[in-house]
Amino acid sequence: MFDALAVRYDLLNDILSMGQVRLWRRAVARIAGARAGERVLDLAAGTGTSTLAFAASGANCVACDFSLGMLQVGKAQVSKAGATAGRVSFVGGDALRLPFRDRAFDAVTISFGLRNVAGARDALAEMLRVTRPGGRLVVCEFSTIAVAPLDMLYRRYLTSVLPAVARRAARNPEAYEYLSESIADWPGQRELAGLIRAAGWSAVRWRDLSLGVVAVHVARRPEDRA
Numbered sequence: 707m708f709d710a711l712a713v714r715y716d717l718l719n720d721i722l723s724m725g726q727v728r729l730w731r732r733a734v735a736r737i738a739g740a741r742a743g744e745r746v747l748d749l750a751a752g753t754g755t756s757t758l759a760f761a762a763s764g765a766n767c768v769a770c771d772f773s774l775g776m777l778q779v780g781k782a783q784v785s786k787a788g789a790t791a792g793r794v795s796f797v798g799g800d801a802l803r804l805p806f807r808d809r810a811f812d813a814v815t816i817s818f819g820l821r822n823v824a825g826a827r828d829a830l831a832e833m834l835r836v837t838r839p840g841g842r843l844v845v846c847e848f849s850t851i852a853v854a855p856l857d858m859l860y861r862r863y864l865t866s867v868l869p870a871v872a873r874r875a876a877r878n879p880e881a882y883e884y885l886s887e888s889i890a891d892w893p894g895q896r897e898l899a900g901l902i903r904a905a906g907w908s909a910v911r912w913r914d915l916s917l918g919v920v921a922v923h924v925a926r927r928p929e930d931r932a
């Protein structure tokens with residue numbers, strides 16, 4: 707599915723989020739706080755737009771995804787990003803069986819990806835494996851608005867406005883029907899925090915963006931016991 711929508715993926719994100727996605731990406735990068743020289747894995751990186759936000763701080767980033775179509779578009783796009791592009795490398799790989807050694811990264815991030823992985827809990831455990839003790843997890847995902855009337859309006863946007871806009875702007879609008887359905891089925895903030903904890907992460911907390919349209923969960927890999 708993602709191979710087929712790769713070319714217009716970022717354009718559709720801008721249209722359907724009314725530009726909010728750019729603000730979310732900046733906020734996620736601030737929360738992740740990646741420092742120069744750190745090794746960051748951006749999993750389910752797609753076209754690498756999420757990865758660029760982390761690389762901008764000077765971190766060395768690996769953009770990993772199993773859609774080679776998304777990675778190809780990403781490689782072409784990211785190469786135009788000047789010096790930052792030099793800090794991003796692209797790797798094909800499955801979130802459920804990552805092609806990296808244990809403890810390889812200071813931080814592992816996944817933006818709008820965990821919802822799409824078949825087996826979120828197993829992916830969270832794989833992310834733990836490749837993070838060094840004391841290293842960080844950052845999950846950015848669509849979530850739940852706490853104010854019920856606003857949530858109702860948002861759900862209406864997801865089920866009627868979003869698919870209608872996608873029918874006009876996207877080459878494969880059925881993918882965007884999947885988007886609405888997968889957001890509706892995805893757990894809320896507290897439930898996702900529980901899933902992250904159950905996979906072995908500690909110090910789990912989250913911050914809502916745009917009233918909870920998006921939530922950013924952060925956690926740490928526990929230090930090894932002596």
Ligand SMILES: C[S@@+](CC[C@H](N)C(=O)[O-])C[C@H]1O[C@@H](n2cnc3c(N)ncnc32)[C@H](O)[C@@H]1O
Nearest residue numbers: 708750751752756771772773800801817822823
């Ligand atoms: C909505 S895109 C997110 C892309 C990017 N992180 C962003 O913020 O725009 C979701 C991505 O998850 C990837 N994905 C889904 N399941 C995966 C898996 N098991 N392993 C690796 N990537 C996966 C898809 O190929 C797709 O590129």
